[in-house]
Amino acid sequence: MASRAGAAPDWRAAFRRSFRRATHMAGAGLLFVLLVFLTLALASYTQTDPSPSTAASDANIGNWMGASGAWASERALNFLGLPAVLLLPLLYIAARRLWSGVERDDEDQTPGRWWRPLAMLLAAIALLGTVLALVFEPGSGSLPAGPGGLFGQLGGLGIEAVAERFGGSFAGWIVLALALAALGGGIALVTRVFALDWAQFLTLPEFVKRKAQLPEFDLPL
Numbered sequence: 302m303a304s305r306a307g308a309a310p311d312w313r314a315a316f317r318r319s320f321r322r323a324t325h326m327a328g329a330g331l332l333f334v335l336l337v338f339l340t341l342a343l344a345s346y347t348q349t350d351p352s353p354s355t356a357a358s359d360a361n362i363g364n365w366m367g368a369s370g371a372w373a374s375e376r377a378l379n380f381l382g383l384p385a386v387l388l389l390p391l392l393y394i395a396a397r398r399l400w401s402g403v404e405r406d407d408e409d410q411t412p413g414r415w416w417r418p419l420a421m422l423l424a425a426i427a428l429l430g431t432v433l434a435l436v437f438e439p440g441s442g443s444l445p446a447g448p449g450g451l452f453g454q455l456g457g458l459g460i461e462a463v464a465e466r467f468g469g470s471f472a473g474w475i476v477l478a479l480a481l482a483a484l485g486g487g488i489a490l491v492t493r494v495f496a497l498d499w500a501q502f503l504t505l506p507e508f509v510k511r512k513a514q515l516p517e518f519d520l521p522l
Contacts, residue, residue, distance in 0.1 A: 325399045325400070326399075326400070328396075328399045329396045329397075329399035329400040330396075332392050332393075332395055332396035332399065333393075333396045335392060336389060336392040336393055336396065338366055338370065338373070339373065339374075339377070339388065339389065339392070340389055341365045341366050341370065342364060342365070342366045342369075342370035342371070342373050342374040343374045343377065343378070343385065343386065343389075344365070345363065345364045345365040345366070345370065345374075346364065346371075346374040346375070346378060347362075347363035347364060347371070348443040348444075348445070349363070350362050350363055350364050350368075350371035350375070351368060351371055351372075352371055352372055352375035352376075352445070353372070353375065353376070353379075354375060354379060354445045355375075375445055378444050378445055378446070378450065379444075379445040379446045379450060379451060380446070380450050380451050380452060381426050381430060381450045381452060382426075382430045382433055382434075382444065382446065382447065382448050382449040382450030382452070382453050383430075383433060383444070383448045383449075383450075384425070384426040384429045384430050384433070384449075384450070384453075384487075385426065385450070387422060387425070387426055387491065388422070388426075390495060391418065391419065391422055391494070394495075418494045421490050421493060421494050422490070422491070422494050424490055425486075425487045425488075425490035425491045425494065426452065426487075427452040427453065427456055427487075428456070428483040428484070428486050428487030428490070429449075429453075429483075429484070429487035429488075429491075430448075430449035430450045430452050430453025430454075430456065431449060431452075431453045431456030431457050431459075431460065431480070431483045431487075432449070432453075432480050432483050432484045432487065433447070433448040433449035433453055434447060434448070434449030434450075434453035434454045434456065434457035435449075435457045435460065435461075435476065435480050436448075436480075437449070439454055456483065460476055460479045460480065460483070461476060463475065463479065464476045464479070
């Protein structure tokens with residue numbers, strides 16, 4: 302029996318590749334938009350803007366992203382405190398990874414699982430917030446729940462409760478030791494999450510490089 306001149310195209314595989322490419326592009330774009338939105342919202346956070354923790358009116362909003370930016374920045378700072386800024390590089394890395402999957406057609410899946418670095422980063426934020434809550438008073442500054450946020454306050458209260466229960470006259474030293482342990486754990490987790498080849502994320506995407514290349518001309522001798 303004569304063999305076929307060529308194998309029939311696998312339209313299912315082509316459809317899967319196209320669908321994966323489209324979803325990766327949409328996901329990367331959405332994450333980049335969220336990154337820009339959250340960056341501007343946090344940078345322009347104002348304590349007097351309307352939010353779930355204030356009774357301000359919507360007449361005068363200082364946040365650059367409007368009412369939604371005021372709400373988002375207040376919620377992030379209220380729960381996470383100053384360490385909430387660590388969410389920004391995580392969003393960038395996640396978006397860059399999705400876009401890298403678009404540029405490399407031979408890559409069937411985006412490497413890594415998104416939930417693992419997110420969980421590690423949230424744990425690091427809670428640990429670092431705990432240290433900030435132990436160092437600064439909750440009512441200090443203009444942040445809704447202090448520099449450590451609500452997660453940090455809960456961690457600080459837990460450390461103080463353990464110190465008072467088992468420390469006695471050495472309670473202060475126990476607080477110091479646990480605070481240093483929380484600081485070391487938070488730094489270790491942040492290092493683990495962001496211990497990446499930063500060069501691949503700081504380079505321009507391929508489509509930008511292609512557009513940035515100037516055409517070559519043969520100059521007369």
